[in-house]
Every structure is written in C-alpha cells, then in structure tokens.
Amino acid sequence: MILVVWSSLGLQAQKVKKQPWIDFNPAFRFGFQYPQLVGSNFFADDLTESLGFHTSLSLVKIANFRATVGWELQGYRNNNPNRIGNFSHIQSSTALFQVEYEHPLNGRWVLNPTLAYGQSRITYRATRSGTTLARQSWEEIRLGSYANYSFDKTFVGYVGLHYAFLYNSDIKASPADEDYFGRGNKLVLSLGILIH
Amino acid sequence: MRLLSGLLLLFLAGCGIPYDGETIINIEGRVVDAYNQPLPNQRAYLGASYGDDGYDTATYKTVTDGQGAFRLTLFRPNEGAELIFEENSTYLPLFCTGLHTSNFSGLQWNLGTLVRYKATDLVSVTIVVNTVNPNSILEQLKLTGMIYTPNYDFNTLTTGDPISLDYQVRKNQTCTLQYKVKNGLTQQVSELTVPLVIAESNVTYTLNL
Known part of the structure; x- marks a missing residue:
C-alpha cells in the first residue's frame, strides 16, 4: 500500500511542472507592418502610408513579462507639396523600448499586450534615395497587443494591432502649426514570425 | 537618449x-x-x-x-x-x-x-561728377525713388556701394539725389539733396562739386 501511495505521488509531481520565474528564452520577432494614419494633422492629411518593416528582440522572460528592444523602418509618400514642401519621400526610423506580457489563451495561442516608448528620426528627401533635405526627432507612446500562434516550440506566427500617439516636443512653430505638424496618431497592423 | x-x-x-x-x-x-x-x-x-x-x-x-x-x-x-x-x-x-x-x-x-518692373517702365539715370573745387571729396551718393534693382537685399549688415552713379528708374517721377561732400581742408562734411525730375527719356545729371 505504501508503494502504491508513493508511486502515485511521484506521478502527480511529474504532471505539475512549474514554470521558472526567470526564463532565459529569447524571442526574436520580425515582420511587416502597415500603419493607418488618423486624425487631422500633417501625417494623416498629407502623407500616404506604405508597407514597413519591424524587428524586435527579447532575451529573458520574468514572471511572464518581457522587456523588448525593437527597430522599425517606415516610409511615407508626400501627397501635398504645397503644405510643407516638395518632399517626395519621408522615411521614419524608430527605436522602440517595449514591455509585453505573455498571456496564454490555450495550448497554441498566446496574447501579448504591450506598452512601448519609441524614438524616431524622420528624414525628408527629395526622392526615395535622394538628397536629405530636413530631419526631425519624434517620440511615440504605443499600446496594443500581439496574438501569437505557435507552430512548434521554435516558430510562432503573429498578428499585431497597436495604437500609437506621436509627438515632436522639439518643434518650434506657431501654435496652429505646432499642433498640425507636431502631433500624429496611427493604428499599426503587423504580421510576422517570432522565433524562440 | x-x-x-x-x-x-x-x-x-x-x-x-x-x-x-x-x-x-x-x-x-x-x-x-x-x-x-x-x-x-x-x-x-x-x-x-x-x-x-x-x-x-x-x-x-x-x-x-x-x-x-x-x-x-x-x-x-x-x-x-x-x-x-x-x-x-x-x-x-x-x-x-x-x-x-x-x-x-x-x-x-x-x-x-x-x-516688379517691366523694361518699358524704366529709363536710365547717369550721374556725372564734376569736381570744380579740388578740395571737395565726394563721400556718398545715392538716388532714392522708384528704382529698379534686381537684388532686393534684406541683409541689414550690407550698406551697399556708398557711391552709385548709374540707375534704372521708373519713368514719370521725381527722384531725390542725396550726397555727402567733404572739404579736404576743413574736414567739414556737407549733406545735400537735389530733386531730379524724370520724364520719358534717359537722364544724365552733372553734379558739380
């Protein structure tokens, strides 16, 4: 009887495998994104979005939270040369610092709500690869979530939806121009692969 | 950062x-x-x-x-x-x-x-300086009025040529010729103005010092 009890206890111990509090399980995310500019501002009124690229890396998970650093490259086309100049192409390069939480939904699906802070350098060019005519520094606060689907232990596909508020606190302009040219909002739809 | x-x-x-x-x-x-x-x-x-x-x-x-x-x-x-x-x-x-x-x-x-001026709006004005008194030194000469210059210079540091003798001016106006003459012996500087009536033809004005 002691042997039966002892063996059943051992089986229970094998079933309940504890998740480590600190998990050195890197997560490398890369994919495409499409922003939808919204609001009444220079970005939404005078620019056209195009497909962008993003990537991010997290090295450790602590109690289901991850700190992630990421980078994005995004281009826009200028539709209104009379507004602030005849710049054909505007490029945004963004460094993002993100906190995300892994919330398992079931065996394969995980929801990753995220909160991020980003710093962007925006370059105004005469043509796509032409002379740089002006530069700006922007910041953004981004909130949203990824939904991850695990194909196996290593490869995960994801879609993401985020809302970002962009602002340029360095811009010097009249109050009306500062509001129009110094603020922006966008919804960002992303799609890509995450590798553990 | x-x-x-x-x-x-x-x-x-x-x-x-x-x-x-x-x-x-x-x-x-x-x-x-x-x-x-x-x-x-x-x-x-x-x-x-x-x-x-x-x-x-x-x-x-x-x-x-x-x-x-x-x-x-x-x-x-x-x-x-x-x-x-x-x-x-x-x-x-x-x-x-x-x-x-x-x-x-x-x-x-x-x-x-x-x-902005049309070419047909303008006539030329030429100032000829005739130094009658050898002690007279022309220090500054400027014509004011409706005058065409291709360069509208906002540089406040630029004072321009102190002595200009040739101008393109609008027809049918009265310009003012302003000049400064210094007496080389006494060092006294005199500021003088002369009205110039511009009609439809080019003008050559002789300034006697």
Whole structure:
C-alpha cells in the first residue's frame, strides 16, 4: 500500500511542472507592418502610408513579462507639396523600448499586450534615395497587443494591432502649426514570425 | 537618449542639410507693379544654400494670389536663402536675398511690398561728377525713388556701394539725389539733396562739386 501511495505521488509531481520565474528564452520577432494614419494633422492629411518593416528582440522572460528592444523602418509618400514642401519621400526610423506580457489563451495561442516608448528620426528627401533635405526627432507612446500562434516550440506566427500617439516636443512653430505638424496618431497592423 | 538624439541632429544639421526640420516659419509678402497695382500669378521659388556647394531650388515654390500676396510655410533654411522671381515675358527678374535668421526674428518673416518692373517702365539715370573745387571729396551718393534693382537685399549688415552713379528708374517721377561732400581742408562734411525730375527719356545729371 505504501508503494502504491508513493508511486502515485511521484506521478502527480511529474504532471505539475512549474514554470521558472526567470526564463532565459529569447524571442526574436520580425515582420511587416502597415500603419493607418488618423486624425487631422500633417501625417494623416498629407502623407500616404506604405508597407514597413519591424524587428524586435527579447532575451529573458520574468514572471511572464518581457522587456523588448525593437527597430522599425517606415516610409511615407508626400501627397501635398504645397503644405510643407516638395518632399517626395519621408522615411521614419524608430527605436522602440517595449514591455509585453505573455498571456496564454490555450495550448497554441498566446496574447501579448504591450506598452512601448519609441524614438524616431524622420528624414525628408527629395526622392526615395535622394538628397536629405530636413530631419526631425519624434517620440511615440504605443499600446496594443500581439496574438501569437505557435507552430512548434521554435516558430510562432503573429498578428499585431497597436495604437500609437506621436509627438515632436522639439518643434518650434506657431501654435496652429505646432499642433498640425507636431502631433500624429496611427493604428499599426503587423504580421510576422517570432522565433524562440 | 533624447539629448544624444538632439545633439546628433544638431551635428547633422550643420553637415549639409538645407532646412531645419524642427523649425517651421512663414514667409509672406506682397508683389506690386511699378504703379503699386497688385500682381497676381507671379511665380517664385526659394533658393537655399547648404554645405560646401549645395543649392536647393525644388522644394519651395509659391504663386501670388489675386491681391498680389504670397505665403510660404516651410522648414527654416539653415543657411542663407533667397526668394527668386525669375524674368518672364513681362517682368524683369527680382532676387530677394538675405533670408536668414540674422535678418529676421521670430517665425513670421514679412518681406513687405516687393515691386516688379517691366523694361518699358524704366529709363536710365547717369550721374556725372564734376569736381570744380579740388578740395571737395565726394563721400556718398545715392538716388532714392522708384528704382529698379534686381537684388532686393534684406541683409541689414550690407550698406551697399556708398557711391552709385548709374540707375534704372521708373519713368514719370521725381527722384531725390542725396550726397555727402567733404572739404579736404576743413574736414567739414556737407549733406545735400537735389530733386531730379524724370520724364520719358534717359537722364544724365552733372553734379558739380
């Protein structure tokens, strides 16, 4: 009887495998994104979005939270040369610092709500690869979530939806121009692969 | 991190980029003809220097409205810039130079009223200096009135040539010739003015000192 009890206890111990509090399980995310500019501002009124690229890396998970650093490259086309100049192409390069939480939904699906802070350098060019005519520094606060689907232990596909508020606190302009040219909002739809 | 980005931007701004993307200004003015009538549909573009020999003329253009007024919203030029009204079939060229932070303060740069002339509006005025008294030294000579110069210079540091003897002026007006004469013996400086009546023909005026 002691042997039966002892063996059943051992089986229970094998079933309940504890998740480590600190998990050195890197997560490398890369994919495409499409922003939808919204609001009444220079970005939404005078620019056209195009497909962008993003990537991010997290090295450790602590109690289901991850700190992630990421980078994005995004281009826009200028539709209104009379507004602030005849710049054909505007490029945004963004460094993002993100906190995300892994919330398992079931065996394969995980929801990753995220909160991020980003710093962007925006370059105004005469043509796509032409002379740089002006530069700006922007910041953004981004909130949203990824939904991850695990194909196996290593490869995960994801879609993401985020809302970002962009602002340029360095811009010097009249109050009306500062509001129009110094603020922006966008919804960002992303799609890509995450590798553990 | 933000300080580093700002410093990097500042450094890069000085490295051959024509415009300061962090400063938005408005350049405005009004264009009239030689008889103060507003000129609509006058086209102009901004020429901005940058770097060693860069010059951008494609980014900013404007056209005057029905009242002859124009307004440009733009990133502030990092170095000197000029607003250029090119010569066309009707009007002579006009270059508004000195568009720089050293000549304009704030974010609204008002160029005032700019006058465009037709070639048929103008006659030439030539001043001939005749030194009767050998002790007289002409120190300054300037004609004022409705005078055509291709270069409308906003540089406040530029005083121009102190003695100008040739002018293109609008017909049918009275100009004022202002000059300073110094007596080489007594060092006394006299300031004098002479009215010049301009009609339909070229004028040669002899100034006896």
